[in-house]
Amino acid sequence: MSQGTMFCCGVSWVGADRAHCCRRTGGCGHVFDDAKLWDRHRRYGRCLDPRSIDLVTTTNGLWLWTLELTDHRAL
Numbered sequence: 001m002s003q004g005t006m007f008c009c010g011v012s013w014v015g016a017d018r019a020h021c022c023r024r025t026g027g028c029g030h031v032f033d034d035a036k037l038w039d040r041h042r043r044y045g046r047c048l049d050p051r052s053i054d055l056v057t058t059t060n061g062l063w064l065w066t067l068e069l070t071d072h073r074a075l
Protein backbone atom coordinates (compact mmCIF):
# COMPACT_ATOMS: atom_id res chain seq x y z
CA MET A 1 0.00 0.00 0.00
CA SER A 2 1.68 3.06 -1.30
CA GLN A 3 0.41 6.52 -0.50
CA GLY A 4 2.99 8.39 -2.51
CA THR A 5 2.04 11.18 -4.87
CA MET A 6 1.86 10.12 -8.50
CA PHE A 7 2.39 12.41 -11.49
CA CYS A 8 1.40 11.66 -15.04
CA CYS A 9 0.44 13.64 -18.15
CA GLY A 10 -0.18 16.85 -16.22
CA VAL A 11 -2.21 15.40 -13.36
CA SER A 12 -1.19 14.30 -9.89
CA TRP A 13 -2.90 12.16 -7.30
CA VAL A 14 -2.16 10.27 -4.10
CA GLY A 15 -2.05 6.48 -4.00
CA ALA A 16 -0.48 4.07 -6.46
CA ASP A 17 -3.59 1.90 -6.59
CA ARG A 18 -5.80 4.53 -8.23
CA ALA A 19 -7.04 3.99 -11.78
CA HIS A 20 -5.71 6.74 -14.03
CA CYS A 21 -7.04 7.21 -17.53
CA CYS A 22 -3.88 8.33 -19.26
CA ARG A 23 -3.89 11.11 -21.85
CA ARG A 24 -0.84 9.52 -23.40
CA THR A 25 -3.01 6.62 -24.48
CA GLY A 26 -5.84 8.85 -25.66
CA GLY A 27 -7.68 8.92 -22.34
CA CYS A 28 -9.32 11.80 -20.55
CA GLY A 29 -6.65 12.19 -17.85
CA HIS A 30 -9.07 11.67 -14.97
CA VAL A 31 -8.09 9.63 -11.91
CA PHE A 32 -10.62 7.22 -10.43
CA ASP A 33 -10.84 5.75 -6.97
CA ASP A 34 -10.71 2.19 -8.25
CA ALA A 35 -10.67 0.12 -11.41
CA LYS A 36 -14.45 -0.42 -11.34
CA LEU A 37 -15.00 3.30 -11.73
CA TRP A 38 -12.50 3.40 -14.56
CA ASP A 39 -14.38 0.61 -16.32
CA ARG A 40 -17.61 2.49 -15.86
CA HIS A 41 -16.41 5.65 -17.58
CA ARG A 42 -15.14 3.77 -20.66
CA ARG A 43 -17.78 2.78 -23.16
CA TYR A 44 -17.00 1.43 -26.62
CA GLY A 45 -13.40 2.59 -26.35
CA ARG A 46 -14.35 6.16 -25.49
CA CYS A 47 -14.25 8.15 -22.27
CA LEU A 48 -17.52 9.35 -20.79
CA ASP A 49 -17.83 12.50 -18.73
CA PRO A 50 -17.68 11.15 -15.15
CA ARG A 51 -20.53 13.50 -14.18
CA SER A 52 -22.78 11.75 -16.67
CA ILE A 53 -22.33 8.45 -14.84
CA ASP A 54 -23.06 9.85 -11.37
CA LEU A 55 -19.51 10.30 -10.15
CA VAL A 56 -18.33 13.22 -8.06
CA THR A 57 -14.90 14.75 -7.85
CA THR A 58 -12.95 15.53 -4.72
CA THR A 59 -11.00 18.74 -4.26
CA ASN A 60 -7.83 16.94 -5.29
CA GLY A 61 -9.33 15.73 -8.55
CA LEU A 62 -10.13 12.14 -7.67
CA TRP A 63 -13.40 10.74 -9.01
CA LEU A 64 -15.58 8.78 -6.60
CA TRP A 65 -19.05 7.29 -6.41
CA THR A 66 -21.71 9.73 -5.28
CA LEU A 67 -22.58 9.41 -1.63
CA GLU A 68 -25.87 7.65 -2.39
CA LEU A 69 -24.17 5.01 -4.48
CA THR A 70 -21.50 4.50 -1.85
CA ASP A 71 -24.19 3.97 0.76
CA HIS A 72 -26.07 1.61 -1.52
CA ARG A 73 -22.96 -0.40 -2.24
CA ALA A 74 -22.23 -0.73 1.49
CA LEU A 75 -25.60 -2.34 2.22
Ligand SMILES: [Zn+2]
Binds near residue numbers: 008020021022024029
Ligand atom coordinates in the same frame (compact mmCIF):
# COMPACT_ATOMS: atom_id res chain seq x y z
ZN1 LIG B 1 -1.24 9.73 -17.63
Ligand SMILES: [Zn+2]
Binds near residue numbers: 021028029030
Ligand atom coordinates in the same frame (compact mmCIF):
# COMPACT_ATOMS: atom_id res chain seq x y z
ZN1 LIG C 1 -10.98 8.40 -19.55
